[in-house]
Amino acid sequence: MxxxxxxxxxxxxxxxxxxxxxxxxxxxxxxxxxxxxxxxxxxxxxxxxxxxxxxxxxxxxxxxxxxxxxxxxxxxxxxxxxxxxxQDELIIRWNEFIGSWGAIGFLSFGMLMSLLSPYLEFKPGFYELFLAFAIGCSIGGLRFHNKYLAE
Amino acid sequence: MKNNLKQFRNDLNLSQEELASKTGVTRQTINSIEKGKFDPSLSLVFKLLKVLECSLNELFVYEHH
Known part of the structure; x- marks a missing residue:
């Protein structure tokens, strides 16, 4: 496992x-x-x-x-x-955690980029939103570590 | 949730790795349960009770907040 x-x-x-x-x-x-x-x-x-x-x-x-x-x-x-x-239930939980946080990253960072885009003269597209998803996943992994694994 | 997993495991001279192997989970899962960070599913609880030969009330301590 x-x-x-x-x-x-x-x-x-x-x-x-x-x-x-x-x-x-x-x-x-x-x-x-x-x-x-x-x-x-x-x-x-x-x-x-x-x-x-x-x-x-x-x-x-x-x-x-x-x-x-x-x-x-x-x-x-x-x-x-x-x-x-x-896999065991901790891995399943990790998988769900990362997926959920990916969605949060997509919404929060993606929306933030969109809100700021007129001032920064920058239009977020697929790659920026995917990056926002990846950042969310990474935060999810870190939060999972702190919540369930950290000594 | 508080539990006496470590105590029961030590009583049977089982390492985390051995208990994990007997219950079909990883050592990380056992460690996380022992530290009270991860609440196991009902099916895993029953596996733990069987391996550790104890009752639910002995293994887990319910604290009402």
Whole structure:
């Protein structure tokens, strides 16, 4: 079963048994693979407010890329659920904690960025909101560590 | 919630790791319960009671706030 490390930010991969390790690493690898494909997809619809590749947006290449995103993330989720099924209740709680705090980060930091955007002449987009989600997740991990694990 | 998990575990000469293994959780979970930081689920409580051979009232102390 997984051991939570780095102030609630990480799972110690070496603490996992071979089956859990396979499920976890497969899930993470497929997620990252899907994320790369997602990046390619974004280049066809607009990334960092650059001019998107509209002419080719409906090409078979981008269609295949989008199918790859959906399939890899669905399979990644299935492997992650398989991994979570064998974990104990503290790990499940950690998982829920991080997800909840990710949502709080998305709403609070994302809304703050949006409220400040007219004064800073800066328009928050997908990446800024994702960063807000990641900051929330990180705060959640730290709060979990302080609440349940700290000596 | 306050508990006497550490005392019962020590009485049986079990390490946190051993108790964790017998109840199907991690050492971190046992440690967190012992420190009163994490309240276990009902199913884990029953596993602990079985391994530690004690009753609910002996293991956990309910404090009304």
């Amino acid at each position: 997984a051991k939570i490390t780095h102030y609630g930010q990480w799972l110690d991969i070496s603490s996992l048994n071979p089956v859990d390790k396979k499920n976890y690493l497969t899930s993470v690898t497929l997620f990252l693979f899907g994320a790369v494909a997602w990046g390619i997809h974004l280049s066809s619809v607009g990334i960092f407010y650059d001019t998107p590749d509209i002419e080719n947006a409906k090409s078979s290449f981008y269609t295949v890329v989008r199918v790859v995103v959906i399939i890899s993330w669905i399979v990644s989720s299935l492997y992650y659920m398989k991994f979570l099924k064998t």
